[in-house]
Amino acid sequence: MENCYKVAIIGGGPAGIMAALTAKTKENRVVILEKNPFLGKKLLLTGKGRCNLTTDREIPEIVQAFGRKGKFLYGAFTRFSSQDLRNFFEKRGVGLKIERGGRVFPQSDRSATILNCLKKELALRKITVFYHFNVCRVFFKKGLYHLESPAGNVLAEKLIIATGGKSYPQTGSTGDGYLFAKSFGHQIIKPAPALVPLRVSDPKITALAGLSLKNVSLSFFNRDKLFTREFGEMLFTHFGISGPIVLKASKEVYQQLKKQTGVTASIDLKPALNKTILQKRIYREIHLMPQKEYQTLLKNLLPKSLINYFIDRTGISPHQKNSSLSKAQVETLIAALKNLTFAISATMPLEMAIITSGGVDIAAIDPKTMASKIAPNLYFAGEIIALDGPTGGYNLQKAFSTGWVAGFSSR
Numbered sequence: 001m002e003n004c005y006k007v008a009i010i011g012g013g014p015a016g017i018m019a020a021l022t023a024k025t026k027e028n029r030v031v032i033l034e035k036n037p038f039l040g041k042k043l044l045l046t047g048k049g050r051c052n053l054t055t056d057r058e059i060p061e062i063v064q065a066f067g068r069k070g071k072f073l074y075g076a077f078t079r080f081s082s083q084d085l086r087n088f089f090e091k092r093g094v095g096l097k098i099e100r101g102g103r104v105f106p107q108s109d110r111s112a113t114i115l116n117c118l119k120k121e122l123a124l125r126k127i128t129v130f131y132h133f134n135v136c137r138v139f140f141k142k143g144l145y146h147l148e149s150p151a152g153n154v155l156a157e158k159l160i161i162a163t164g165g166k167s168y169p170q171t172g173s174t175g176d177g178y179l180f181a182k183s184f185g186h187q188i189i190k191p192a193p194a195l196v197p198l199r200v201s202d203p204k205i206t207a208l209a210g211l212s213l214k215n216v217s218l219s220f221f222n223r224d225k226l227f228t229r230e231f232g233e234m235l236f237t238h239f240g241i242s243g244p245i246v247l248k249a250s251k252e253v254y255q256q257l258k259k260q261t262g263v264t265a266s267i268d269l270k271p272a273l274n275k276t277i278l279q280k281r282i283y284r285e286i287h288l289m290p291q292k293e294y295q296t297l298l299k300n301l302l303p304k305s306l307i308n309y310f311i312d313r314t315g316i317s318p319h320q321k322n323s324s325l326s327k328a329q330v331e332t333l334i335a336a337l338k339n340l341t342f343a344i345s346a347t348m349p350l351e352m353a354i355i356t357s358g359g360v361d362i363a364a365i366d367p368k369t370m371a372s373k374i375a376p377n378l379y380f381a382g383e384i385i386a387l388d389g390p391t392g393g394y395n396l397q398k399a400f401s402t403g404w405v406a407g408f409s410s411r
């Protein structure tokens with residue numbers, strides 16, 4: 001039969017492409033069904049267009065980064081490791097480099113380099129790709145998977161669902177795979193945003209849009225109880241806060257916000273200095289320029305765009321002479337520097353999350369093969385599997401490793 005394949009893969013993202021590459025043998029006819037007019041639309045966006053394709057961390061550390069249930073991925077990360085992935089690209093002439101935090105990027109700084117290499121390999125192995133093929137119905141009948149789309153129908157002995165999560169739907173990842181999995185009896189853990197910016201309604205905070213802070217400590221509290229703290233880089237946006245440490249904390253913030261008891265963020269702008277040392281530093285500045293104004297003192301302590309905010313926050317006139325600052329005023333300044341607090345009103349929506357947490361429950365997936373424990377000859381790969389990792393190349397490594405295993409097992 002012309003439209004009958006040994007293996008059909010729904011989704012031409014990194015997981016689906018890698019699955020196709022390993023599923024293909026001389027005898028096997030393999031097809032990727034992709035709703036977009038081209039492959040890897042989300043992949044092109046990754047790492048701000050530079051594609052942080054993996055991490056150079058050791059397997060146990062990668063597994064740990066996926067949290068309590070991360071052990072599920074141990075086998076996949078062992079069978080197709082970060083080193084294997086790097087070898088895959090380097091063997092095909094793609095130079096890679098390792099940046100801060102063990103993040104691996106193509107030397108070209110272009111995610112298109114990674115996608116082009118994958119596409120070339122698909123062509124070399126004569127793997128069929130159907131574009132504009134939006135699978136809208138899937139069922140299993142007489143030993144075959146039937147895949148229906150407005151563009152036509154395909155039959156397959158084995159099916160790999162690699163439709164991604166539900167975030168950035170404009171890339172094609174609209175959560176269709178959850179419905180297919182559910183129709184075969186799989187439990188779906190409710191999709192939620194992970195690695196998502198946070199919304200702040202305080203206009204004084206949103207007025208700081210564009211400001212980026214490095215080496216700060218960011219803590220989150222629920223009713224004065226600290227629940228997470230991150231150190232590093234963050235930025236202010238027109239709707240709230242974002243950047244690496246905000247994204248990292250966002251999944252926990254989302255959980256805490258659900259309790260509806262209020263979440264507060266607190267930035268320590270001087271985490272390297274304890275209160276006493278900071279106090280000494282401020283008094284040293286005051287003694288060095290007693291006749292200068294408070295706003296000049298602030299200039300020596302803060303990024304330019306925070307000065308007006310601090311004048312407002314501390315309630316001290318920008319023109320007050322430094323020598324006349326009272327002990328209480330210095331204390332107020334220290335408190336603002338060490339504990340710049342504001343309320344978090346919400347996370348940005350799932351559509352704006354880098355990653356979807358939730359998805360197909362791992363309880364009914366075999367970690368050795370990525371095969372369904374419920375339906376015959378059905379496999380899952382990539383973000384659709386309910387395990388999400390932090391930023392740093394972990395999620396693409398998961399997509400490639402689970403894709404590799406699902407494809408290999410379906411041969």
Ligand SMILES: Cc1cc2nc3c(=O)[nH]c(=O)nc-3n(C[C@H](O)[C@H](O)[C@H](O)COP(=O)(O)OP(=O)(O)OC[C@H]3O[C@@H](n4cnc5c(N)ncnc54)[C@H](O)[C@@H]3O)c2cc1C
Binds near residue numbers: 016039047163165172
């Ligand atoms: C802005 C952004 C930056 C990111 N940066 C990084 C990074 O630097 N490093 C990192 O590790 N991770 C990063 N990620 C996460 C990473 O991109 C994803 O985890 C990864 O793409 C998941 O791969 P996947 O193949 O499972 O799914 P996807 O890449 O989402 O691919 C799924 C494919 O399935 C197709 N599809 C869906 N439904 C159907 C259907 N019904 N019929 C046909 N086709 C269908 C979609 O069109 C899509 O092409 C980033 C994500 C975003 C949004």
